[in-house]
Amino acid sequence: MVRHDREGQTREMDAIGTARVPDHPTVQAALSLARRAPSVHNTQPWRWVFDGHRLHLYRDTSRQLFSADPQGRQLIISCGAILDHARTAFAAAGWDTEVIRLPDTAADHLATVDFAPASEVSDTVRARAAAIDRRYTDRLPMLPPRDWERVEPRLHTTGTEHGGTLEVLEDSARLRLAAASAQSAALREYDPQYLNELHWWAGNDSPADGVPISALVSAAELAQVGVGRAFPAAPPSLRRGELTDSSRLLVIGSAADRPLNWLRAGEALSAVLLECTAAGLATCPLTHITEVPVSRRIIANLLREPAAPQVVVRVGTAPTSAAQPPTPRRTVGDFLELHRTT
Known part of the structure; x- marks a missing residue:
């Protein structure tokens, strides 16, 4: 069963009318949270494509550090970080994900994400998703980690x-x-x-x-x-x-x-x-x-x-509760391509 949403996107439905893939606003919201993922020098070297059924992660070699990272190892590690951030954000929004890593011979295509509605959202997932906006890289001296x-x-x-x-x-x-x-x-x-x-x-x-x-x-x-x-x-x-x-x-x-x-x-x-x-x-x-x-x-x-x-x-442990201001991030539109299927 298929149904068209208000944006004209074709959404897959099961027999009782439950969506089998997230809609465009859900994808955009999840990646808006996931873009807080850490990356080397905050280069954010990723590109995403949602084809209406699957979400695809590509590396963006135009943002590679060719002197510090000539092999692209840190670039791919950075992409792995946003992949997990994205899966966490989708899980908190009620979506299970299954990942095919390095799905084909295209060097830049790192992962394909399939979706299924989640039966429940665990407290662990909620806690990790809530931590995404609070996490930051603390380069200052620290006290020992408590607990x-x-x-x-x-x-x-x-x-x-x-x-x-x-x-x-x-x-x-x-x-x-x-x-x-x-x-x-x-x-x-x-x-x-x-x-x-x-x-x-x-x-x-x-x-x-x-x-x-x-x-x-x-x-x-x-x-x-x-x-x-x-x-x-x-x-x-x-x-x-x-x-x-x-x-x-x-x-x-x-x-x-x-x-x-x-x-x-x-x-x-x-x-x-x-x-x-x-x-x-x-x-x-x-x-x-x-x-x-x-x-x-x-x-x-x-x-x-x-x-x-x-x-x-x-x-x-940070000696004080005052965290540094959030580091900048690109807008979702800078790295996400949405395909509207009919």
């Missing part, structure tokens, strides 16, 4: 359920990870293409993308963290005094190191960040340490189980 004994097992479960691996590093590994971070920065210190790319995307006032000055930290605060990316320096934060970072360090990895693994790692990253946010914790994904092969090898040697490191995540 860590309760939260940590859930993060392990969440990461593996979403196709990645997750390992919490021992505190003794922090100095070696800081050395890997410093080594990554040193290798890029005199790379003009990398530096131009970094300054193009960070510290500016774009209304739609990039890392704004309000999300950056001063040189002194970066030194207190020890493992952060050396973005353009910002004025000192007014919400924190002298504080040595006491966050826990997580490594999200994968069994192999191919595009499918990168996509799944992005999905795992999204789920872990939302789980932390729902638990009241602050987070900061770090990808610069995994950009350089020598640093990735250092991280791999810190892991108890063999894995290809994809993203390092700092998890802690």
